[in-house]
Amino acid sequence: xxAPLLQVSQLSKRFGGFVALDTVDFNVAEGERVGLIGPNxxxxxxxxNCICGTLHNETGSVTFGGEKVDGLIAHERTxxxxxxxxxxxxxxxxxxxxxxxxxxxxYTVAARVGHHVSKAEADxxxxxxxxxxxxxxxxxxxxxxxxxVEMRKLELARAMAAEPKLLIADESMAxxxxxxxxDIVTLxxxxxxxxVTIIMIxxxxxxxxxxxQRLAVLVSGKxxxxxKPDDVIKDQEVIGAYLGQ
Amino acid sequence: MRTPAxxxxxVAAAAALYLVFRHLDNDYIFFASYxxxxxxxxSTAWNILGGYCGYxxxxxxxxxxxxxxxxxxxxxxxxxxxxxxxxxxxAPMQLIFPLPLPVxxxxxxxxxxxxxxxxxxxxxxxxxxxxxxxxxxxxxxxQTFIVNWSFVGGSRGAYVIPPNxxxxxxxxxxxxxxxMLVLVIISLTCAxxxxxxxxxxxxxxxxxxxxxxxxxxxxTLRLKLIATVLSGALMGMAGAPFPFYIGYIEPGxxxxxxxxxxxxxxxxxxxTTSWAGPLIGAVLLGTLQQVATVTISSAINLLIVGLLLIxxxxxxxxxxxxxxxxxxxRSSKA
Amino acid sequence: MTATAIPVxxxxxxxxxxIINAVIAGLLLGGxxxxxxxxxxxxxxxxxxxxxxxxxxxxxxxxxxxxxNVELGVDPIVVSILVLPAFYALGGFxxxxxxxxxxxxxxxxLRGLAFFFGLLFVTEVxxxxxxGVDYRSVDAVYIGSSVRLGTMEFPLxxxxxxxxxxxxxxxxQIFLARTFIGRAVMAxxxxxxxxxxxxxxxxxxxxxxxxxxxxxASMAGAFLIIIQPVIPxxxxxxxxxxxxxxxxxxxxxxxxxxxxxxxxxxxxSLTSVFYGPSWAPAVSFGIxxxxxxxxxxxxxxx
Numbered sequence: 007x008x009a010p011l012l013q014v015s016q017l018s019k020r021f022g023g024f025v026a027l028d029t030v031d032f033n034v035a036e037g038e039r040v041g042l043i044g045p046n047x048x049x050x051x052x053x054x055n056c057i058c059g060t061l062h063n064e065t066g067s068v069t070f071g072g073e074k075v076d077g078l079i080a081h082e083r084t085x086x087x088x089x090x091x092x093x094x095x096x097x098x099x100x101x102x103x104x105x106x107x108x109x110x111x112x113y114t115v116a117a118r119v120g121h122h123v124s125k126a127e128a129d130x131x132x133x134x135x136x137x138x139x140x141x142x143x144x145x146x147x148x149x150x151x152x153x154x155v156e157m158r159k160l161e162l163a164r165a166m167a168a169e170p171k172l173l174i175a176d177e178s179m180a181x182x183x184x185x186x187x188x189d190i191v192t193l194x195x196x197x198x199x200x201x202v203t204i205i206m207i208x209x210x211x212x213x214x215x216x217x218x219q220r221l222a223v224l225v226s227g228k229x230x231x232x233x234k235p236d237d238v239i240k241d242q243e244v245i246g247a248y249l250g251q
Numbered sequence: 252m253r254t255p256a257x258x259x260x261x262v263a264a265a266a267a268l269y270l271v272f273r274h275l276d277n278d279y280i281f282f283a284s285y286x287x288x289x290x291x292x293x294s295t296a297w298n299i300l301g302g303y304c305g306y307x308x309x310x311x312x313x314x315x316x317x318x319x320x321x322x323x324x325x326x327x328x329x330x331x332x333x334x335x336x337x338x339x340x341x342a343p344m345q346l347i348f349p350l351p352l353p354v355x356x357x358x359x360x361x362x363x364x365x366x367x368x369x370x371x372x373x374x375x376x377x378x379x380x381x382x383x384x385x386x387x388x389x390x391x392x393x394q395t396f397i398v399n400w401s402f403v404g405g406s407r408g409a410y411v412i413p414p415n416x417x418x419x420x421x422x423x424x425x426x427x428x429x430x431m432l433v434l435v436i437i438s439l440t441c442a443x444x445x446x447x448x449x450x451x452x453x454x455x456x457x458x459x460x461x462x463x464x465x466x467x468x469x470x471t472l473r474l475k476l477i478a479t480v481l482s483g484a485l486m487g488m489a490g491a492p493f494p495f496y497i498g499y500i501e502p503g504x505x506x507x508x509x510x511x512x513x514x515x516x517x518x519x520x521x522x523t524t525s526w527a528g529p530l531i532g533a534v535l536l537g538t539l540q541q542v543a544t545v546t547i548s549s550a551i552n553l554l555i556v557g558l559l560l561i562x563x564x565x566x567x568x569x570x571x572x573x574x575x576x577x578x579x580x581r582s583s584k585a
Numbered sequence: 586m587t588a589t590a591i592p593v594x595x596x597x598x599x600x601x602x603x604i605i606n607a608v609i610a611g612l613l614l615g616g617x618x619x620x621x622x623x624x625x626x627x628x629x630x631x632x633x634x635x636x637x638x639x640x641x642x643x644x645x646x647x648x649x650x651x652x653x654n655v656e657l658g659v660d661p662i663v664v665s666i667l668v669l670p671a672f673y674a675l676g677g678f679x680x681x682x683x684x685x686x687x688x689x690x691x692x693x694x695l696r697g698l699a700f701f702f703g704l705l706f707v708t709e710v711x712x713x714x715x716x717g718v719d720y721r722s723v724d725a726v727y728i729g730s731s732v733r734l735g736t737m738e739f740p741l742x743x744x745x746x747x748x749x750x751x752x753x754x755x756x757x758q759i760f761l762a763r764t765f766i767g768r769a770v771m772a773x774x775x776x777x778x779x780x781x782x783x784x785x786x787x788x789x790x791x792x793x794x795x796x797x798x799x800x801x802a803s804m805a806g807a808f809l810i811i812i813q814p815v816i817p818x819x820x821x822x823x824x825x826x827x828x829x830x831x832x833x834x835x836x837x838x839x840x841x842x843x844x845x846x847x848x849x850x851x852x853x854s855l856t857s858v859f860y861g862p863s864w865a866p867a868v869s870f871g872i873x874x875x876x877x878x879x880x881x882x883x884x885x886x887x
Contacts, residue, residue, distance in 0.1 A: 080465035096463040114468030307698045373878040388870035395867035557707035565686045
């Protein structure tokens, strides 16, 4: 049995007196499509931040690709193939949409490949990514001119531009229409078929159920369920957590 | 245009300027424009860290003075070889000293760059405001050290006596003027190169959203250190010829607050997103101040700079370059 | 304010009273420094506004106290209390400009800093133009005499401002901890959403807090000119001290500010005695750099 691509063991994180994450164990195998759900404030984004290095966990460890990444700063984890989109989009406002995509290409991909990515190559990959999310017409626009929905797509495309082994999509579908949600799910599945492991954090159950091969549930900083999606949603504790709030 | 062409046009413009001034045969023009050129270098240097990366440096005077005082130090060594070195070494030392100004400039750049690296390493992992405050602290600490260092004159100051004439240029001030022109070309080329390179993208992401930059794989600390070293080194290089320009240097004039204010005001008024901004700001404000100091008073002149800074920061944050860009896009839409 | 440097040879047998009195002077100065820094503890520590122009407002307070003291003979501390409302209003106005121009758009960092720096500069130059480079000082009954307890000497020109400063400081602490608005001020940067849910406008709270912060500058200015003669550039010496104390004490913690201020006062005073007063500016900035490098959250930081 091969080691999981991502191994989170006994991870805890506190903010002053508040325990955001409590000894969370979470593994993701290579090539998997995992969904992570939980009520607001359950610690999902904190978990993502700890995995990606934006925050540092007090106890427990994060292992990626067999390597302990706890001490590594965020950009080094990205370079090792761990990418994430932000729940509230954070585009670079002083550059165009295309340039936003260019940044991970220039810094993450180039560092991994070991040589400079030529301008032509970068442009090509940019447009390819923008086409995938349907933003190619707005390549030269400033993120300020995008709608909320388009900003979310940009956020996702920027994470994809880092050519990750593991992509964490943090609520990328909030506010999207029915067909747009389907488009993104199809996009992510296609990405997965190309070999990218994906963790989807979402509230839109339709999307999570159609996408995930495995589902984990986080409530008040603790993982209360982890298994086949159909089994998990029938779990009494999970139902209680969502309905009994 | 490509960089070699850019350099060529700068050199051409610089040569033309020099020849025109030389033809006018008035040393005062050289003295006055030297200050403006100095400000171009300082503003451009400040902008690399401040405008491109978004990290404010309040201690430009400190880096400038570091450059000035490293020159003073080397000059004083050259003047006191017999006291400092044993008999056997005096003769070979006399071959090396006095060091030519270009060498002093390079040394000053290295010293200032190193100090920038040290300060950056200590404080750049914190929030931008702490870096800003630390640069303020640095300038004062440096000034206190210099005030207490009698070798370079301490609070009493030091005299630096350059030769009156120099081969090829004639009056020494013209030599200084040309050296400063070279520094201007170096700093503008540097700034422009950064803007168009991967480094420029990296700097911009740091300014826009450091957290997202890290998530995209940008090594933010390393880039910030590069910016700090570059910025500090350029400021130090601008300071290196200063003792020779002014003849008598004491900590008050070297660490003068006007350097800190001007190196912030000029880029912010000119425009922080492009290499042209600091240039425009420095030329406009620098010339204005030269005129004002002579006609009104130096205090009122600084007051005007301060008011302009506040005004522009509130009303036209993009500076003159920003205003021009808006005007151009508006008239192209019409 | 402090003794001249002692030559190295004699340092070994420095009289004990000299050290004691240096420590006392340091403590008294520390109390004063706490008052000077209180404003920044609020604006920077709690509101996250980097008002590096604070020393300029203090100088403004000093000069106003000077003018009224010289013209009408009123005690400087009394003057400063009388002009408190004006300073409060000034603070509110400055915050409003800051908020409308920068905070609303999230552009605080670069432009906000440049704004306050410009303000610092303009104020200093204006004071310079009006009052010139001569040192100005005030006249009050207590300046010049001291209280003696054995070998310990408490110069009144240090003692009176220190005690008043501590009173002001205590008043601030009570206000922040016990009143609704005070607690709202402490909460505003940590949880503005919670404030909104309680139907309190965070902007209004910040404006009040910033007004208070500038009002403290009025009193700090009076203290300053009692302790030492002033010229406009004195403000810049205090920038380092203020931020050193603020960072060392832990942002947003008034008690921490007090402890850090007393510490800084003592260290500065002793440095002056052993190494000479010309090293004093380096002390505060050196401490600042050290704290930022080693423990940026300070002694009692959150």
